[in-house]
Amino acid sequence: MMSVEEPGLVIVGASLAGLTCAQSLRAEGYTKKISLIGAEKHLPYNRPPLSKQVLSGKWQGSQTAIDSLEKFAELALEFSLGESAIGLDVSSKEVKTNTRTLPFEDLIIATGASVRRLPGTEGMSRVHVLRTLDDALELRDALMKVKSAVVVGAGVLGSEVISALSDFGIKATVIDRMPAPQLPLTGGHFASRINDLFLEHKVVTKYGVEINSVTEQESEITFELSDRTSVTGEIAVVAIGCIPNVDWLANSGLDISNGVLCNSNGVAALHIYAVGDVARWHNLITKKAMRLENQTSAIEQGLAVGKFIATGESSPTNHPFFWSEIYGNKILMLGNLEAGIPLTIVHGSPSDNRFVAATISNGITTGIVGWNMPREFRQSRSMMEA
Amino acid sequence: MKIRVDREACIGAGQCALVAGSIFDQDDDGLVVLLTDTPSDEYVAFARKAATLCPAKAIALEE
Numbered sequence: 001m002m003s004v005e006e007p008g009l010v011i012v013g014a015s016l017a018g019l020t021c022a023q024s025l026r027a028e029g030y031t032k033k034i035s036l037i038g039a040e041k042h043l044p045y046n047r048p049p050l051s052k053q054v055l056s057g058k059w060q061g062s063q064t065a066i067d068s069l070e071k072f073a074e075l076a077l078e079f080s081l082g083e084s085a086i087g088l089d090v091s092s093k094e095v096k097t098n099t100r101t102l103p104f105e106d107l108i109i110a111t112g113a114s115v116r117r118l119p120g121t122e123g124m125s126r127v128h129v130l131r132t133l134d135d136a137l138e139l140r141d142a143l144m145k146v147k148s149a150v151v152v153g154a155g156v157l158g159s160e161v162i163s164a165l166s167d168f169g170i171k172a173t174v175i176d177r178m179p180a181p182q183l184p185l186t187g188g189h190f191a192s193r194i195n196d197l198f199l200e201h202k203v204v205t206k207y208g209v210e211i212n213s214v215t216e217q218e219s220e221i222t223f224e225l226s227d228r229t230s231v232t233g234e235i236a237v238v239a240i241g242c243i244p245n246v247d248w249l250a251n252s253g254l255d256i257s258n259g260v261l262c263n264s265n266g267v268a269a270l271h272i273y274a275v276g277d278v279a280r281w282h283n284l285i286t287k288k289a290m291r292l293e294n295q296t297s298a299i300e301q302g303l304a305v306g307k308f309i310a311t312g313e314s315s316p317t318n319h320p321f322f323w324s325e326i327y328g329n330k331i332l333m334l335g336n337l338e339a340g341i342p343l344t345i346v347h348g349s350p351s352d353n354r355f356v357a358a359t360i361s362n363g364i365t366t367g368i369v370g371w372n373m374p375r376e377f378r379q380s381r382s383m384m385e386a
Numbered sequence: 387m388k389i390r391v392d393r394e395a396c397i398g399a400g401q402c403a404l405v406a407g408s409i410f411d412q413d414d415d416g417l418v419v420l421l422t423d424t425p426s427d428e429y430v431a432f433a434r435k436a437a438t439l440c441p442a443k444a445i446a447l448e449e
Contacts (some may be wrong), residue, residue: 046443066443296441323397323441330398374416378400
């Protein structure tokens, strides 16, 4: 039986990575106390549908919930929402929050990442971001009222937003400082395919430009660009990435440059672990420390750390995986497509808009992408295991 | 155990068919197809693994 004084395990961050840790710990037989604290007021929810089903209006916000309250009760957690960590003392093994000091035997850092804002747009009501459930609901409401929008950032999130704008019949302009759209881990191989989709849907594209200034007027917002042109829309959506939530660890002594540095088991320091968007794990495949902002990594790292704490066993390193849907095209990506190597077509044909492609270098498959061919993509995954 | 799948949420990643091919398959669009909604006891652990790994959280288990 656990005693009242026993500090047990503390998980800071009640989103997918932190919650998966708790599930994994219990599934692996961990019986001590687990405290899970989360800064947001919502029950843990899934982020990927925010820019897809929620934005399109197909889903209510509540449909993104990861599990019901009953499921959480089965995990026997001390669950506290609306509580945020503000400091960590590694030597005394205590987390300070806005309401109390929590001692721990083991700590899991799962504080995620926050949206990166565009400097100079603070307080502008026409500027939206898309990171939280509340962001998504606000943006959806705005999309119902406008006829034009400017999207800053042509990454995967920006591209999904642009695709949603077209569904709403909204005239879109995209700005990016890069010369072309960028999907993560794809080595630039899909830049022209994504751009073609934009052009086909009459999106105005402004690549390779910096933003000199942003001005909010009564009914629109204007961006002055470094090529001496300007673009205007009724609203703007800024999708320029995320920053790991490590401010509260500033005096902890942990290495927090671009996320909490961890070994391949998620260990940041003795009895301290990190998972999900906030973590930068050493990857045994690429031999580099990588911070991965995708849902599958959050799940896999949560499972791995739970198992490691409960049993001492390591889990195998996985290839990063993400998916997207842009203008109805289902894109699945495993591993890392290499830039500068031509794609090998494994199934289908790019001209039919259905294919599976890979980059193969020195006989090793480094990445596979499925474009509207999910089943063949799954069948091709074994190429990565060779 | 009873399994329910949400084909609206499914993104066709195929993780379920990868780890529990006797319970889950994919149709021509890659979307999940349930081969059985009541797996026998020896397959329950595989169903759990599939639900945990599903990146779209489209698999629900009622125990």
